[in-house]
Amino acid sequence: MAIYHLSARIISRGKGQSAVAAAAYRSGERLLDETTGEIKKYKREVQPETMILAPNHAPGWVYNRQQLWNEVEKIEKNKNSQLAREFNIALPRELSNDVQRKLIQHYVQDQLVDRGMVADIAIHRDDKENPHAHVMVTVRSFNENGEWESKKKKIYQFDKNGEKVRDEKGKPIYTTESITDWNERKTLEQWREMWAEYANRYLEQAGIGEKITHLSHAKRGLEQLPTIHLGHVAHAMERRGEESDRGNINRERQQYNQEVVVELQVYREEKKALEQELARKQQEEEKAEQFSTPEERTHLLSAEKFLKKEPTFASISKRLEQIARFEDKNDKEYHSLVQKDKDFQEIKQQYYGISGSQNRITYYQEEMDSLGLVKGVTKEGKQIKQSAEHEIIRHTSIINEHEQNLVLYQRKYKFTSESEFNRIYDEYQNKRSELREQNGKRRGAISRERDVLQKAHIALENRFVREVAANYPDHPEMVYMRYETAKSIDRLNKENNTILSMEYFKQMVDSSKENLQRVTAQIGHLKNEPIRLHQVEGYFAGYQEMNALVEKYDNNLFLKGKMLVSPSANQEYSNAISEKERYQQLFEQHNVKDMEDLIRQRKQANSALHHLPDLQHQLDQWKGSFSFFEGIIQGVEQAQRQMEHEKQKEKKKPRGLRKRRRLGMDELEL
Numbered sequence: 001m002a003i004y005h006l007s008a009r010i011i012s013r014g015k016g017q018s019a020v021a022a023a024a025y026r027s028g029e030r031l032l033d034e035t036t037g038e039i040k041k042y043k044r045e046v047q048p049e050t051m052i053l054a055p056n057h058a059p060g061w062v063y064n065r066q067q068l069w070n071e072v073e074k075i076e077k078n079k080n081s082q083l084a085r086e087f088n089i090a091l092p093r094e095l096s097n098d099v100q101r102k103l104i105q106h107y108v109q110d111q112l113v114d115r116g117m118v119a120d121i122a123i124h125r126d127d128k129e130n131p132h133a134h135v136m137v138t139v140r141s142f143n144e145n146g147e148w149e150s151k152k153k154k155i156y157q158f159d160k161n162g163e164k165v166r167d168e169k170g171k172p173i174y175t176t177e178s179i180t181d182w183n184e185r186k187t188l189e190q191w192r193e194m195w196a197e198y199a200n201r202y203l204e205q206a207g208i209g210e211k212i213t214h215l216s217h218a219k220r221g222l223e224q225l226p227t228i229h230l231g232h233v234a235h236a237m238e239r240r241g242e243e244s245d246r247g248n249i250n251r252e253r254q255q256y257n258q259e260v261v262v263e264l265q266v267y268r269e270e271k272k273a274l275e276q277e278l279a280r281k282q283q284e285e286e287k288a289e290q291f292s293t294p295e296e297r298t299h300l301l302s303a304e305k306f307l308k309k310e311p312t313f314a315s316i317s318k319r320l321e322q323i324a325r326f327e328d329k330n331d332k333e334y335h336s337l338v339q340k341d342k343d344f345q346e347i348k349q350q351y352y353g354i355s356g357s358q359n360r361i362t363y364y365q366e367e368m369d370s371l372g373l374v375k376g377v378t379k380e381g382k383q384i385k386q387s388a389e390h391e392i393i394r395h396t397s398i399i400n401e402h403e404q405n406l407v408l409y410q411r412k413y414k415f416t417s418e419s420e421f422n423r424i425y426d427e428y429q430n431k432r433s434e435l436r437e438q439n440g441k442r443r444g445a446i447s448r449e450r451d452v453l454q455k456a457h458i459a460l461e462n463r464f465v466r467e468v469a470a471n472y473p474d475h476p477e478m479v480y481m482r483y484e485t486a487k488s489i490d491r492l493n494k495e496n497n498t499i500l501s502m503e504y505f506k507q508m509v510d511s512s513k514e515n516l517q518r519v520t521a522q523i524g525h526l527k528n529e530p531i532r533l534h535q536v537e538g539y540f541a542g543y544q545e546m547n548a549l550v551e552k553y554d555n556n557l558f559l560k561g562k563m564l565v566s567p568s569a570n571q572e573y574s575n576a577i578s579e580k581e582r583y584q585q586l587f588e589q590h591n592v593k594d595m596e597d598l599i600r601q602r603k604q605a606n607s608a609l610h611h612l613p614d615l616q617h618q619l620d621q622w623k624g625s626f627s628f629f630e631g632i633i634q635g636v637e638q639a640q641r642q643m644e645h646e647k648q649k650e651k652k653k654p655r656g657l658r659k660r661r662r663l664g665m666d667e668l669e670l
Contacts, residue, residue, distance in 0.1 A: 006089050006195045007087070009085075011136070012082050012083060013079060013081045019073055023069045023120055027065060028044040031069070035073050035315070044126065045126060046126045049101060050120070053119045069083075069084075075148050086136050087191075089104065089133045089135065092199055092208075092212070093128070100123065100131060103199060107195060108135055116142060117139075119137045120136040122134045196214040292459060296459035299458075299459045300459050300460070306319065320453055323446055347409050351402075358395075367388050464487070477639045481635050481639035484635070485632060488632050489632060508629040516619070523615050529608070533601060536590050540587060540595060546583060550576045
């Protein structure tokens with residue numbers, strides 16, 4: 001029997017919920033929560049069927065589930081922000097899986113996505129009798145530029161004079177208007193009603209006579225009662241395919257009971273997820289108590305105040321990156337203030353130079369004017385006039401040079417005259433001390449926060465090292481190992497799902513070294529083989545040359561006779577035999593019998609060279625393996641030296657100041 005169920009709820013940060021965690025749980029995918037640095041993954045026996053629907057103008061990244069919900073977490077900044085709206089919808093089990101998918105896709109596209117929101121759909125089929133869909137919808141839409149819309153806008157009240165109406169405290173009175181009316185009860189009722197219409201349409205198309213309704217049992221006049229016993233008469237009628245009064249009553253009551261199945265399953269799933277999260281947090285708290293010193297816990301609490309959440313490697317690293325960007329921006333602002341001081345002093349010097357030259361021009365101009373009043377200018381007067389004209393030209397050139405120097409500053413600070421500059425300069429001087437003070441305060445705040453976060457990061461590293469070292473009670477020195485060494489050991493333990501012994505690490509070093517030497521020897525052999533065979537070819541060439549000379553003497557009677565009377569011929573023959581034997585010994589020493597064997601070995605060598613890339617890859621792998629495991633052993637050995645060093649330091653302290661340092665702290669005992 002087709003059942004009806006559609007419920008809606010808000011996923012809110014104020015309730016301790018996470019959009020990324022919710023999406024991971026419903027989709028069955030492994031998602032990274034960038035806010036906490038945690039991997040959200042919930043195992044499901046039956047992988048949900050998922051899809052993401054979005055408006056045409058939405059950016060392409062919305063189809064990446066991990067990026068979508070991380071972006072939602074970023075845009076919703078308040079501690080009680082609404083992150084998503086979720087719909088839980090029962091799918092008619094009478095329809096095939098494919099038709100169910102088309103039905104929910106059609107409904108979500110028309111009713112939700114076409115209104116501007118992005119919808120993340122996950123169809124759960126864990127229970128064949130209860131197929132249902134989880135639809136997570138963003139609470140913001142996208143504008144035509146592919147940017148998030150604001151959820152609400154302020155509407156101020158104005159009086160007759162156009163002034164804002166204010167309350168008793170002087171604050172403007174306004175109302176907020178949501179970009180949608182999705183939170184209204186009537187909207188939910190419309191969605192519920194439309195789901196019934198869509199589902200009934202698909203049921204009818206599939207030739208199924210059943211229909212569903214969005215009306216509640218109370219509105220339909222139905223009572224919640226247990227099923228009744230059919231009796232043998234009604235049971236026989238039902239078996240024959242005939243409806244009975246008692247059977248109809250039971251069917252109605254079964255339909256009502258089935259409507260709560262999805263809600264109950266959601267409740268159980270959420271309860272289980274909550275319990276798992278609480279257990280994880282409790283485990284983290286226990287680790288913090290067990291593996292951290294009081295001082296380190298203080299550092300972590302201080303960091304939590306800055307981060308507004310539990311410190312993790314990911315959250316601290318992310319915040320340190322943000323701080324670095326803030327510091328860079330603050331430094332640029334500081335250097336900008338310093339540069340502005342220099343620029344303004346330079347501008348003042350330029351205007352001072354212009355003013356001085358203008359005064360000199362006025363002076364020489366007046367001197368020339370005075371000469372014009374005297375009749376019959378003397379030779380000395382002419383010289384004075386020429387000198388004045390020269391000075392006027394020179395100072396005019398100086399003014400032009402100053403004005404040219406001012407052009408870049410005028411463009412940079414947007415002024416055209418000395419009076420405008422003086423106004424800008426006075427405004428800057430009034431704010432200068434405040435700007436410098438604010439910049440210094442930000443620099444100090446950044447330095448203090450970085451110091452707190454770095455100490456917290458070290459505290460997390462120390463806690464992690466002690467946690468790993470706790471698995472090796474026979475090796476107390478491991479408490480002193482570096483974080484990188486502990487991380488390598490922990491990675492191996494998790495990959496092998498067991499606690500690997502130190503003997504195992506040492507065996508892997510030896511094994512890796514042996515394989516490294518073996519592959520190195522194989523590569524060396526392959527590379528040297530062509531060289532060896534090339535040498536043997538030279539020996540064969542010499543052998544053939546000497547053999548030809550010996551045969552020449554052996555097969556020629558004249559030459560044989562000549563050897564009896566010519567010492568040089570006899571010497572040449574003897575040398576040829578000796579060289580022939582020497583060449584034969586040489587190629588036999590190189591494990592080559594004859595020319596046929598040489599040709600065969602050359603073919604083998606050429607064929608083997610094709611395996612050189614594979615061997616080189618193996619060599620790189622064994623190098624990495626040897627380096628990795630040797631790094632672990634060296635890290636533990638360094639920890640041993642550090643432990644001995646700490647013990648020596650403890651012995652040198654006065655007796656009253658000695659502390660137990662087996663774990664590098666006073667209180668902890670593993």
